[in-house]
Amino acid sequence: MTALTHATAAHTPNGAGAQDEAAYQEAFDAAVAADERIEPRDWMPDAYRASLVRQIAQHAHSEIIGMQPESNWITRAPSLRRKAILMAKVQDEAGHGLYLYSAAETLGTSREELLDKLHSGRQKYSSIFNYPTLTWADVGAIGWLVDGAAITNQVPICRCSYGPYARAMVRICKEESFHQRQGYESLLALSHGTPEQHAMAQDAVNRWWWPSLMMFGPPDDESAHSAQSMAWKIKRHSNDELRQRFVDIAVPQAESLGLTLPDPDLRWNEERGHYDFGAIDWAEFRDVLKGNGPCNEQRLSQRRRAHEEGAWVRDAAAAYASKHHPGSSTRGTHPGTPSDARTGPSDTRTDSSRDDRHTSTTDSDRGRTV
Amino acid sequence: MSTVPATRSAALALGDDALILSHRLGQWAGHAPVLEEEVALANIALDLLGQARILLSLVGDEDELAYRREERAFRNLQVVEQPNGDFAHTLARQLYFSTYQHLLYARLAAGGGAFAPLAAKAVKETAYHRDHAEQWTLRLGDGTTESHDRMQRAVDALWRFTGEPFQPVEGLDAGLGTEADGQGVDWQQLESDWLASVSGVLERATLAVPQGPRTGAWAAGAGRQGLHTEPFGLMLAEMQHLHRSHPGATW
Numbered sequence: 001m002t003a004l005t006h007a008t009a010a011h012t013p014n015g016a017g018a019q020d021e022a023a024y025q026e027a028f029d030a031a032v033a034a035d036e037r038i039e040p041r042d043w044m045p046d047a048y049r050a051s052l053v054r055q056i057a058q059h060a061h062s063e064i065i066g067m068q069p070e071s072n073w074i075t076r077a078p079s080l081r082r083k084a085i086l087m088a089k090v091q092d093e094a095g096h097g098l099y100l101y102s103a104a105e106t107l108g109t110s111r112e113e114l115l116d117k118l119h120s121g122r123q124k125y126s127s128i129f130n131y132p133t134l135t136w137a138d139v140g141a142i143g144w145l146v147d148g149a150a151i152t153n154q155v156p157i158c159r160c161s162y163g164p165y166a167r168a169m170v171r172i173c174k175e176e177s178f179h180q181r182q183g184y185e186s187l188l189a190l191s192h193g194t195p196e197q198h199a200m201a202q203d204a205v206n207r208w209w210w211p212s213l214m215m216f217g218p219p220d221d222e223s224a225h226s227a228q229s230m231a232w233k234i235k236r237h238s239n240d241e242l243r244q245r246f247v248d249i250a251v252p253q254a255e256s257l258g259l260t261l262p263d264p265d266l267r268w269n270e271e272r273g274h275y276d277f278g279a280i281d282w283a284e285f286r287d288v289l290k291g292n293g294p295c296n297e298q299r300l301s302q303r304r305r306a307h308e309e310g311a312w313v314r315d316a317a318a319a320y321a322s323k324h325h326p327g328s329s330t331r332g333t334h335p336g337t338p339s340d341a342r343t344g345p346s347d348t349r350t351d352s353s354r355d356d357r358h359t360s361t362t363d364s365d366r367g368r369t370v
Numbered sequence: 371m372s373t374v375p376a377t378r379s380a381a382l383a384l385g386d387d388a389l390i391l392s393h394r395l396g397q398w399a400g401h402a403p404v405l406e407e408e409v410a411l412a413n414i415a416l417d418l419l420g421q422a423r424i425l426l427s428l429v430g431d432e433d434e435l436a437y438r439r440e441e442r443a444f445r446n447l448q449v450v451e452q453p454n455g456d457f458a459h460t461l462a463r464q465l466y467f468s469t470y471q472h473l474l475y476a477r478l479a480a481g482g483g484a485f486a487p488l489a490a491k492a493v494k495e496t497a498y499h500r501d502h503a504e505q506w507t508l509r510l511g512d513g514t515t516e517s518h519d520r521m522q523r524a525v526d527a528l529w530r531f532t533g534e535p536f537q538p539v540e541g542l543d544a545g546l547g548t549e550a551d552g553q554g555v556d557w558q559q560l561e562s563d564w565l566a567s568v569s570g571v572l573e574r575a576t577l578a579v580p581q582g583p584r585t586g587a588w589a590a591g592a593g594r595q596g597l598h599t600e601p602f603g604l605m606l607a608e609m610q611h612l613h614r615s616h617p618g619a620t621w
Binding site for chain 2: 064067071074075077078079080081082083084087088090091094095097098101111136186189190194196197302305306307309310311312313314315316317318319323324
């Protein structure tokens with residue numbers, strides 16, 4: 001969107017007349033209509049900026065809260081191969097949080113500010129993470145269903161009108177697709193394992209199916225932000241459309257897994273060319289959203305505790321930086337650790353760890369920049 | 371490579387060090403002080419787990435060894451099994467162990483023995499682990515008064531475990547396999563290199579080099595002989611529970 005950038009490098013110029021404002025708006029609308037990308041230095045309507053910050057922040061928060069239900073099983077993972085995969089997956093989620101907070105920073109909102117809003121309950125994360133992981137099979141079910149639903153939601157965001165968000169999403173979707181496959185593969189092993197393992201897998205799917213369908217948000221006619229987001233091309237498909245797409249993909253996968261889905265109304269509708277499914281319990285959805293889910297309190301308090309207990313570490317890094325590199329920006333919330341160079345979004349070493357690591361320890365060198 | 375008893379004991383010793391420290395670091399997931407450290411600590415844990423899997427697979431089934439052995443059969447150093455404590459304790463443990471591991475692996479890589487190919491790869495990982503620990507030791511030691519005090523307490527508390535890595539253990543030395551250059555590992559040299567390096571880092575971090583004994587009355591080499599500290603049993607109970615609950619299952 002270079003034409004706009006040039007004219008309005010510094011956001012809406014102070015004192016811009018109504019006429020200028022109208023011209024900017026017109027150029028913005030034309031860029032969105034032409035499927036061009038809006039970039040950080042481009043003029044954008046305040047409401048567009050606010051809507052993006054809200055959505056990106058919620059997505060970032062979901063990544064870091066989402067680490068909790070899965071890391072719950074790292075120390076009990078039943079084989080070293082599964083343990084490596086799970087650790088890599090949880091690490092990916094931290095990496096996704098990093099890309100997304102960075103994308104939000106391009107809109108002028110710091111990570112610190114967003115974390116503060118998360119910790120004080122003023123911003124949300126995906127309600128799905130307020131459900132507990134009660135058995136090992138839940139790790140597989142999260143990968144297959146929750147990450148599967150997330151991909152269905154997120155693939156269209158790769159074409160989102162805001163450039164940094166769209167680009168972050170391309171990378172995230174690649175990794176999510178691995179997460180989904182490992183979940184499926186893990187459930188497959190359980191489903192074809194001992195009777196106890198099969199029962200564990202079925203129980204997990206029974207508990208995660210409905211909450212996964214709720215991940216797409218309320219039905220279209222009740223969705224508060226949908227219409228405007230679609231007009232801005234932040235969002236490309238409606239909640240119900242995406243939910244249907246997910247069900248259509250998941251049903252045959254459940255059959256291949258040898259597991260059933262807990263919905264007696266689930267059946268192929270020849271006429272529609274889609275699966276029909278039963279009514280979603282939206283009262284439960286709203287209740288969990290309101291804070292009454294099984295783990296809302298636990299998730300948020302763990303997050304707050306980690307942040308509070310880490311305050312002295314962040315303070316130390318900032319103090320050290322100002323002593324030894326005065327004048328450089330100290331970036332108080334994320335000190336320039338030696339790991340920065342290799343742990344930034346560009347090189348979480350997930351692709352190495354997603355494989356069996358029998359053969360080599362050099363995988364981790366891939367992508368290292370130090 | 372042949373699995374003569376000496377080699378087996380060495381593979382278990384090095385493999386268990388990596389396995390157990392990886393597990394401890396994995397406990398940080400979701401609890402780190404800053405997002406970058408979530409990624410960094412997981413990276414180190416994954417490197418170590420990768421090393422452990424290779425080493426254990428040299429001498430048996432990796433899962434059988436990790437999940438079916440009793441506490442007394444583990445050969446890891448006691449320092450790696452110590453609980454995480456606060457971030458300073460974890461980093462002090464990292465400083466002590468990664469310096470040792472890096473020096474040892476550099477020696478093994480140069481020696482051309484049985485572990486040389488593994489060590490040649492792993493030494494690149496341990497170089498990063500060591501750098502990460504050193505940089506944080508500097509930051510915490512020379513950061514705020516609180517971080518200085520916490521880091522001093524941490525390096526002091528773990529000091530008594532730092533003699534064990536350098537006690538030559540029966541069978542281990544031969545197993546480390548530097549026969550190609552006609553020498554075993556020079557443990558005294560390794561120890562003095564370690565001491566010089568760690569002391570240098572602590573001094574630069576404005577921390578006092580601990581003065582207490584580096585081994586307890588019965589602790590010298592004890593982990594390598596299967597004697598561990600109380601927190602280790604609890605850690606293993608958690609780690610092995612699910613696997614042991616489903617005998618013969620595959621995952």
